[in-house]
Structure formats: C-alpha cells, structure tokens
Amino acid sequence: MTRDPAAQAAGDIDTSRVGWPTPADLDAVSPAEAVRRELMWAIENRIDYAPRSLQTRLGPSELGHPCQRRIGYKLTGAEISNPGDPAWYPTIGTAVHGWLEDVMKWLNGHLGSLVEGGPRFLLEHQVDVGEILGEHITGKSDVYDRVTGGVIDWKIVGERQLKKYKEKGPGDQYRVQGHLYGRGWQRRGMPVNYVAVFFLPRDRMLRDAYFWHEPYDEQIAVQALARAEGITTMVRNLGTGALPMLSTADAHCTFCPYFLPASTQVEEACPGHPGATGYIR
Template identity: 40%
Template sequence: MNADDILAVANAQQQATPAPQTGDDSTDADLWPEIRRIIETRMSSQPRDLQREIGPSELGTSCVHCLAAKLAGWPERRRPAWLPFIGTCVHARFEQWFQESEETVFTGPAPEDERRRFVPEMRVTVGHLQGLHAGYDVKGSIDLYDRKTGSTIDWKIVGNTTLTKVKAHGPSQQYRVQASLYGIGLENRGEAVRYSRIYFLPKTKTSLADALPWQTRFDPKPGRWALARAQLLVNLMDCIEQAEGIDVRDSWIHSLPAAGPDGCFQCRSAVWPDQGMPEGFDDKEWTPIPDKWARLASVIEPEYQENQPKQ
C-alpha cells in the first residue's frame, strides 16, 4: 500500500464531514454520518486490525522503534483506513476464487486438502518468541500457496508510488522478510517451498497489464535474521525491565530511532503512545536511561545485510 496515500486519508478523516449535496432540507436527509460510522466500525473489526501479537508482515520493518513498541505490547491507535480496506476486500475475493479451484497436484491416499494445488490463506507458524512474562508462536496466513511450483504468493494492492519504487529497487525489506518467513512456515508444516513471489497489483490502473510480478528463489536467511533480531530485542527489553523497571524500558523504546529515508510512516502517523496517543503517555516524563542500556540500542540492526552469518 502507498504510505503517503494512507497518511492523506488519515488526515482527511480528522476533518469534519462535508454536508451532503441534496435538495432535501429535512433533518433525515443527512444519513452519511450514520452510514460512515457503521462502515468504519466494521473496518476496525477486521482480524488484521485486532491483531495484538507481532506477525510475519511486521518482523521485517527497518524501524527499530516500531518493532520494539509492538513487541513490548504498547497500545496502538489505528484509525479506520479506506485504502487498506480495499486491499482486504481484494484478498477476500481472491481467497474465494482460489478456494473454488479443483486443480490437484497428485492423486493418492493423501487427504483432499493435501492434494489441492492452490491453497489460499494457509496458516503457518514461522517461529517462536519467548519473553520474561510469556512466549508465543509467530503465526501468519500466506495469501496463496501453489503446491505445483512450491511458491508462496503475496498480493500487494499498491499505488503508483510503490510501483515505481519496486520497479527501481525491488520490494522493500519488510516485504522480502515476510516472504522468507512464509517459506519457513511452509517448511515447518512439511510443505515443499522453492519460490517466493510477490504480485504488486495496481490500485489506480484500469488493467492488470500494469501489475508488477516479482519472484526469487526461497531464501530462509532473511526470515531467520528477523526472528533472531526480534528475540534479541525482547531479551534486551526484559533485561532492562528486570534491572531498572518498566519506566526505563519504555524510555529506552522511546529513544530508538524511526527508520527509513522519510522516517517511519507509523511513527509519523502517531500510532504509538509516545507519538501523541492519549493513553497515559501524553504527559509522560521520560525516565533517564543509564548509559549502559542506552549503548545497547546500537546492537539492534535496522537493515538486513545479504552476507549475514548463518543463524
């Protein structure tokens, strides 16, 4: 999705809803606010919006601040966003269409769901994170798995800006890590995986001729790196909390930089408590961080390096 488009939508939603264009002066004519409220309430009830534990799509972020805040369980403010919801609707229809496919890859005694060529929204467990208070499996859903080619397929419904960036530089680190983690999840299920594919589908074009397919051989290293980085971050935050308390831990998270050439979209959108969300953090006085903990921020790598040592 296009971050600039989403930010524009979020800002527009804060403005007053314009009066409807109508020739009816009755008080019952202004139905749009009620209709909008119903739509936005349902949009906010989508499973992806309600997710609290970190998932494969978030582990690859280059923003260490966002990663730490999510892992620490900080509350998020997510406004109902129209553009991502369009993508959700496309995913839902694609799931239905590929679920209806009767093509199989082999015949034999295996159960029917293990013979199907196309499996939409396959649930996978990509790893496990263990913290001071609890642990949990990192799970996600692959948009589409193709058994015939051993491919994970991810739909990305994007605008012109993202298409241009992908053409010039390839998919972002976050997308590549997500694809790698899906492959790891497939292997954990005992499925064959050979390719990672991402299909960038144009949101503002009239034809799929403008779609941008991307593929690469499955590489588990980016996914393993992301899991190891997340576990290291959890361990560091636990050490700080045990030694200094939650206030120092939160101050340490607050001190972590937002990443990316234009900063982090989520941070700029005031998603997190330390970015203006009134959840007890708005007037917070941040506790000073002892130098020994402040120096540890540098060990968390924002970017994956191709020549990472084997995990």
C-alpha cells in the same frame, strides 16, 4: 427522524464509539444526510473493530519492519498517537484478498484432476514461521503452489508504491515476510523453491501489476526472528525504557501509528526518524 436506543444497542454494534449519531443528531439534519452519517459511522466502526486492528502480538508482516522502535511500541502495547484516517486502504486490501481467494478456489476447481493429491494451490493456511522467546509466530499465507513450490503473497498497492517496488524491489518488510511464510511451509514439510509478492494496483490498470520473486532463503527468515527476539528481550527487560534505545528508520513516519510531531517523551510517542519525510525538528 428518531432511533430506538434498544435497536441501536442490539447485535454486535459498539454504540459506545465516539461519533455514533444520536437520535438528536439525526433529527437535526435531512434524512439523506442522516443516512450518510449512519453509513459512515458503520464503515468506520467495522474498520476499527476488525480483528486486524486489535492484534497486539507480532506477526510475520511486522518482523521485517526496518524501524526497530516501531516494533518496540507494538510490543509494549503503546497507545496509538497517530490514528490518521480510518484504515481504509487496508480494508480495501482485505476485501480484495477475499475476492482473490474466491478466484483461486475457482482456479483450483478448474484445474481439477490435472494435479494429483488435491488442489494445486493451498489458500490462506496458517503457518508457524518460528519462535521468539518460545512464543510461536504464526500468520496466514495467501497462496502456496504445490506444483512449483512457490509461496505467493498478494499486496494491493497505490500507484507510487507500485512504481517504487518495480524499481527497487519489495523492501525489507515484504521480502522478509515472504521468506518467513516460506519457512512456515517448509516447517510443514512442503518444498519451497521461491517466494513471491504479486503487487496488484489499487488505482491503476490491472496490466500494471508486478510479480516480484526470488529463491527461498531460510536464513532471511531466521535472521528476522533473531532480530525480533533481540528487540523483544530489550522490551521485556526495560519496558518502555527500551524505546529510546531502539534504532529508527525512515519508514513512512507520518503514517506510523506511534508518530507524534516534536514528541519529547519517546516512551509514549515518537517524533520520527531524523530527516524522514514529515520529521519535525
């Protein structure tokens, strides 16, 4: 099997990515194996070059992360030291989000004239949740319900996470994100009564889904912005020198993109939170 290099270079496919199967590679294996490699390369490439993978600014989903140092790495534009598997789970999440948006559009159409003044559910709207050192922090809010004043976020999660969220609530990161989106809608002049996260199982029965919610509290959003502003100020003043000074947390360190076991150069990579799962002394 041979491949035309000009055809390979056509379109928006980035053939410079390591792992692109060359014609020689493909000639050395069976046609089926060659296709498998090409398909896997395409999937990994589109994940790597998806817009979410290239973002460098903080977003509402990151402001509530319990580890200040992780936020600091993001702000310094640190190299990723722990790439792990291509981000397949987030890709599943993104794909399901797209499908859910279609479901909600269908629901809006189904409700039709039952709700005055337009569709009941406002979908995937960009909201401005506040500023950090004068820079606007924006993000896409999955669902706003005009009838109940609810701000709802979808999360597609694995079995263990789902169990944890049912037992202990959504954790700081998702909770803060919900209230930040709530503030974004409030700043658009919409009443916000509650924030919610609809946890949908990635690998369990749909009936296991869990709808967490609590009354909207603007102070939760304001405090998260103030915390992130403090971290941003430190990073702007000290650069990577701020990283060893930022507090850490047991926040799935082995999955953190800046994790490097036994790292002694915290300015470049993090050895993990002491005592956290995967922490190596």
